[in-house]
Amino acid sequence: MKKVKGLLADHDIEVIVGTLLRYGVMTASAIVLLGGIYFLFQHGQAPVPSYHHFVGESIGYTTFSGIVEGATALQAKAIIQLGVMVLIATPILRILFSLIGFTLEKDKLYIGITLVVLCVILLSTFGGLKI
Amino acid sequence: MTILTFTLILLIGAYLAGLLGSLTGLGGGVVVIPLLTLVFQVDIRYAIGAALLASIANSSGAASAYVKEGITNIRLGMFLEIATTIGAVIGAVLAVYTPTNTIAILFGVILLFSAAMTLRRKNQEALTEGSKLASVLKLNGSYPTKDGVVHYKLKNVGAGFSIMTVAGILSGLLGIGSGALKVLAMDSAMRIPFKVSTTTSNFMIGVTAAASAVVYLQRGYMDPAIAFPVVLGVLGGAFTGSKLLTRMDPKVLKYIFCVAIIFVAAEMMYNGFNHKF
Numbered sequence: 001m002k003k004v005k006g007l008l009a010d011h012d013i014e015v016i017v018g019t020l021l022r023y024g025v026m027t028a029s030a031i032v033l034l035g036g037i038y039f040l041f042q043h044g045q046a047p048v049p050s051y052h053h054f055v056g057e058s059i060g061y062t063t064f065s066g067i068v069e070g071a072t073a074l075q076a077k078a079i080i081q082l083g084v085m086v087l088i089a090t091p092i093l094r095i096l097f098s099l100i101g102f103t104l105e106k107d108k109l110y111i112g113i114t115l116v117v118l119c120v121i122l123l124s125t126f127g128g129l130k131i
Numbered sequence: 132m133t134i135l136t137f138t139l140i141l142l143i144g145a146y147l148a149g150l151l152g153s154l155t156g157l158g159g160g161v162v163v164i165p166l167l168t169l170v171f172q173v174d175i176r177y178a179i180g181a182a183l184l185a186s187i188a189n190s191s192g193a194a195s196a197y198v199k200e201g202i203t204n205i206r207l208g209m210f211l212e213i214a215t216t217i218g219a220v221i222g223a224v225l226a227v228y229t230p231t232n233t234i235a236i237l238f239g240v241i242l243l244f245s246a247a248m249t250l251r252r253k254n255q256e257a258l259t260e261g262s263k264l265a266s267v268l269k270l271n272g273s274y275p276t277k278d279g280v281v282h283y284k285l286k287n288v289g290a291g292f293s294i295m296t297v298a299g300i301l302s303g304l305l306g307i308g309s310g311a312l313k314v315l316a317m318d319s320a321m322r323i324p325f326k327v328s329t330t331t332s333n334f335m336i337g338v339t340a341a342a343s344a345v346v347y348l349q350r351g352y353m354d355p356a357i358a359f360p361v362v363l364g365v366l367g368g369a370f371t372g373s374k375l376l377t378r379m380d381p382k383v384l385k386y387i388f389c390v391a392i393i394f395v396a397a398e399m400m401y402n403g404f405n406h407k408f
Contacts, residue, residue: 018199021191021337029188029366036138036359044135049356054174056351063349080355087184087362088344090191091337098209109269113210117338120216124223125345 013101020097024090028083035071035079042076092121134356141171142360145185149368152189154376155249155388159185159365160307160340164238165395168408173357175231175408179306180352183344185365186308190337192369197330204272204327207285208335211295211316215339218299223343226304227350235403238305242396245311246389253318253325257283264288265321274327283324291321303343308336 060066061081070078095118102110148162160182167178197203226234261271261284273282285291294316298309310332317328347353402408 014198014201014203014205017205018195021195021198025188025191025195025366029363032359032362035355036363039356039359040135040138044133044138046134048132048134048137051171051173051177051354051357054176056176057354058351061353061355062351077355080359081353084184084348084353084355084358084362087187087191088341088348091187091341094191095209095212095338098205107269110206110209113213117209117212117216120213120220121338121342121345124216124220124342 013098013105016101017094017097020094021090024086024093028087028090031083031086032080033083035076035081035083038074039076039080092118095121137171138356138360141166141357142364144170145361145364146368146371147364148185149189149192149365149370150372150375151368151384151388152185152365153193153369153372155385159189159369160305161242161245161310161392163361163365164306165242165399167357167361168235169395169398169402175235176352177354177357179226179234180344180347180354181357181361182306183340183347184353184358184362186302186306186340187337187344188362188366189369190308190333190335190340192366193373194330194334194337197373198334200275202274202326203330203334204270204274204323205334206268207270207272207317207323208331210268210270211292211313212335212338214292214295215299215302215313215335216342218296218301219303219339219342220346222300222303222305223346224303225300229304231408232403232406234305235408236400237301238307239396239398239400239403241301241305241307241309241311242392242399246392246396248311248315249385249389255325256322257281257324258285258322260284260286262286262288272327274324276326281324283327285321285323287320287322291316294320299339299342302336302339303346306340306343306347308332308340310336 060070067078067081071082099114102114144166149159151162152159163182163185164178167173168175265271265285265288271284273280298312302309313332314328317323
């Protein structure tokens with residue numbers, strides 16, 4: 001009986017994780033599409049900048065606050081970058097959901113394993129790995 | 132060329148990249164980097180940034196379907212993600228100190244390896260005897276097939292974990308999902324049935340890529356104007372691919388893809404040796 005219950009819980013998590021991934025990606029691509037169309041509308045006829053020489057993006061497109069600020073000011077490229085952030089956040093959110101799932105299952109081993117993965121990602125996000 | 136033309140051509144290219152990446156299980160990044168660097172003459176650092184996004188989009192798009200079908204081994208994926216995320220962060224840091232030409236050559240080598248991996252014999256059998264560590268870590272699983280549920284066990288957990296760390300480093304360094312290495316770890320070392328290893332690898336690529344993507348984003352490697360067509364194109368392609376995959380066996384396509392990849396790899400290495408990046 002216990003095993004059957006475990007399997008059911010596992011399947012529930014799988015459905016939630018699958019749905020989350022889909023909605024995350026859908027939201028991200030909708031934002032990117034909106035920003036992209038707006039960007040093309042504004043700059044579509046301009047010549048392509050030289051991507052052959054790497055200059056790197058300005059601070060408005062590399063930090064959370066910069067991107068959010070730009071997107072709320074309706075800057076096309078910042079809106080695209082907001083979608084990019086949502087896309088990157090989707091798998092990270094997936095880990096959070098797995099953590100909740102394992103907690104509901106009281107699977108201590110996997111709560112620990114999931115926490116390790118989460119810590120590595122959060123460390124690389126906030127750990128000043130900007131270099 | 133205007134931005135509009137550039138965007139449209141890149142969109143089509145990214146669509147094909149997503150389609151091929153999904154059908155062959157290698158991920159969109161493998162195709163996006165040569166497309167951007169060789170065809171569009173984009174600096175490899177921008178290409179890596181875009182390829183990481185392509186990998187996340189490709190992985191999440193395709194994985195959502197597989198996860199629901201219950202083929203993906205979520206516990207195994209989570210356990211191995213410890214190795215791949217740590218590796219990815221190391222790789223992203225190493226990328227700063229690695230000359231772009233070296234990255235291009237390394238990319239060519241990985242590309243050749245990926246092509247070889249696509250052609251090798253696949254592990255179809257499910258082990259009935261696994262290692263002790265695998266059962267302690269609850270890594271053994273089951274998946275549905277036409278003939279009922281297949282239970283499988285696995286072994287060589289340590290070897291698999293080590294290969295995954297290397298896969299993570301390469302993923303962070305080159306911006307690809309390193310699907311081929313992930314499958315090698317699960318298929319050849321841990322003896323997991325092919326269907327499970329491919330889908331679990333796909334599932335893990337998103338998290339691995341996200342771990343290094345946050346570093347690349349903050350470092351300014353991600354250009355919105357490139358990200359826009361690449362993300363949407365790859366997603367569309369991956370979606371088509373996952374639909375096609377349930378209906379067909381892309382064997383012929385794989386052979387064609389492999390031949391094409393060998394040429395691309397040679398081109399990347401040649402240009403790398405001649406310091407064209």
